[in-house]
Amino acid sequence: MYFLNNWLFWLAFALPGLLLGLYAQSKVKSAYSKYAKVRTERNIAGSQVARELLDSHGLYDVLIERVPGELTDHYDPRNKVLRLSEGVYDKPSIAAAGIAAHESGHALQHAAGYKALGLRTALVPATQFSSKLAPLLFTIGFFLNIFIGTGFGLYIAWAGVALFAIAVLFTLITLPVEFDASRRAKQQLVTQNILFPDEMEGVNKVLNAAALTYVAAAVTAIGQLLYYITILNRRQ
Numbered sequence: 001m002y003f004l005n006n007w008l009f010w011l012a013f014a015l016p017g018l019l020l021g022l023y024a025q026s027k028v029k030s031a032y033s034k035y036a037k038v039r040t041e042r043n044i045a046g047s048q049v050a051r052e053l054l055d056s057h058g059l060y061d062v063l064i065e066r067v068p069g070e071l072t073d074h075y076d077p078r079n080k081v082l083r084l085s086e087g088v089y090d091k092p093s094i095a096a097a098g099i100a101a102h103e104s105g106h107a108l109q110h111a112a113g114y115k116a117l118g119l120r121t122a123l124v125p126a127t128q129f130s131s132k133l134a135p136l137l138f139t140i141g142f143f144l145n146i147f148i149g150t151g152f153g154l155y156i157a158w159a160g161v162a163l164f165a166i167a168v169l170f171t172l173i174t175l176p177v178e179f180d181a182s183r184r185a186k187q188q189l190v191t192q193n194i195l196f197p198d199e200m201e202g203v204n205k206v207l208n209a210a211a212l213t214y215v216a217a218a219v220t221a222i223g224q225l226l227y228y229i230t231i232l233n234r235r236q
């Protein structure tokens with residue numbers, strides 16, 4: 001009964017994030033594959049879009065590189081490099097323009113000293129450490145408590161929960177960073193005359209779907225944290 005109840009808790013906490021994640025992924029895929037086939041009226045590739053946006057803000061020192069893979073695009077604030085996937089770097093599509101502008105949006109945040117981006121970057125090492133160690137500590141502590149009945153096991157498990165909270169914080173601070181980068185992207189694409197207003201529908205669809213994947217990641221992380229807390233509380 002005890003483990004069945006834990007299983008039901010797991011379903012209740014994990015399912016919303018899981019379903020939202022699957023929905024967001026399918027939205028990203030369908031929007032990307034549709035608008036990767038639509039050429040921009042100015043026939044301008046993603047790398048050129050990014051270069052124009054960066055240069056218009058004086059960010060000549062931000063480099064743009066091509067990286068392998070699909071949707072592997074990101075901005076690296078440590079090295080001031082904007083890395084665009086092949087399908088974005090070379091292609092003059094609406095999807096490519098939207099993604100290139102979004103990543104440029106992160107470079108604009110960096111240049112403007114946007115606080116949430118700095119906090120997010122600072123949290124990266126701690127998050128990598130905690131997301132590896134937290135499940136391990138939790139599992140060891142939890143089973144120590146169950147099989148040896150020691151209260152010490154619960155302390156270890158709670159330490160795992162505290163560490164996991166850092167990973168949750170990271171997914172939450174990611175939300176304003178991503179939403180703001182997309183907001184800047186949409187604004188810049190029109191004001192810099194890179195896209196015409198009637199081309200923005202595709203950009204909106206691609207970027208909004210991508211934003212939803214970050215919401216799903218946050219919901220998943222919060223659900224996992226609540227699950228950990230609930231089953232530990234039941235042990236006490």
Ligand SMILES: [Zn+2]
Nearest residue numbers: 102106178181
């Ligand atoms: Zn982003």
